[in-house]
Amino acid sequence: MSFNFTGKTVVVTGAAQGIGQAIAYAFAKHGASVFVCDIDENLLQETVKKCGGTTQGRQVDVTNQQAVKAFIQEVGSVDILVNCAGGVRGQEGKPIESITVDEWRALFEVNTDSTFWCSQAVAPLMKEKGFGRIINISSGAGLGISLTGIQAYASSKAAQIGLTRQLAHELGPYGITVNSIAPGFVRSNPSSEKQWQKFGEEKQKQILDSIAMRRLGKAEDIANGVLFFASDASSWITGQILSIDGGK
Ligand SMILES: NC(=O)c1ccc[n+]([C@@H]2O[C@H](COP(=O)([O-])OP(=O)(O)OC[C@H]3O[C@@H](n4cnc5c(N)ncnc54)[C@H](O)[C@@H]3O)[C@@H](O)[C@H]2O)c1
Helix, strand or coil, X not given: CCCCCCCCEEXXXXXXXXXXXXXXXXXXXXXXXXXXXXXXXXXXXXXXXXXXXXXXXXXXXXXXHHHHHHHHHXXXXXXXXXXXXXXXXXXXXXXXXXXXXXXXXXXXXXXXXHHHHHHHHHHHXXXXXXXXXXXXXXXXXXXXCCCCCCHHHHHHHHHHHHHHHHHHHHHHXXXXXXXXXXXXXXXXXXXXXXXXXXXXXXXXXXXXXXXXXXXXXXXHHHHHHHHHHHCHHHCCCCCCEEEECCCC
């Protein structure tokens, strides 16, 4: 399948590194006009440099509704939105009794609220145009359980999946599709690398043996799925969750 996104404006959140960076790069390579945002401004500049061309980067905290609104207003009419910002915010799995209100809420803010704020910001102009693609990066943790053991991570990703289905129905009549990709474990950044090392050799082998393809994913494997959901080839596909995890 060959992709061409010439003339399309794409926004990728959480694009300073890892999966978001690979998605931004894939769109830039296929001709799109790309806007990337992240809370980490320095790292984001590396993505801008890597993507080259007309790619622009802005420091945005996607948990802040007003900041998101201002960013999208600056971009203008968005054709394709990829909600990739998210993760575990440096948290580690611990027993239910020790979870604080702030820890619980922080993961909902970054994984669920941000998806809502960004979708809310792009929807009006997408509706006016009668075209749009929203692609949410969820997680296998939202469909099953999280290897990290972090309750709020699994729950907030499951909530993001629910939001995907609901928005697909609300926005479908306007020519807007809303889909999600649920990645399996990808060693895409320092925190997933730390998690992988923490598993130890035996658990690492167990994880690899449980994957049909017997390998971990790469950020590019996830980006390929995003390109498909953004392309004309998926114009009658909405509200779907695609697991890209090497087969479970
Ligand atoms: N790596 C994996 O194994 C894996 C598996 C399943 C799902 N995911 C999901 O894929 C997405 C990308 O993951 P990744 O592994 O590339 O993680 P990552 O940490 O490399 O990327 C997430 C990016 O989001 C940014 N971010 C965090 N909070 C933000 C905020 N408030 N505003 C703006 N940007 C913010 C971070 O600075 C970071 O650059 C996440 O949503 C993650 O939950 C990752």
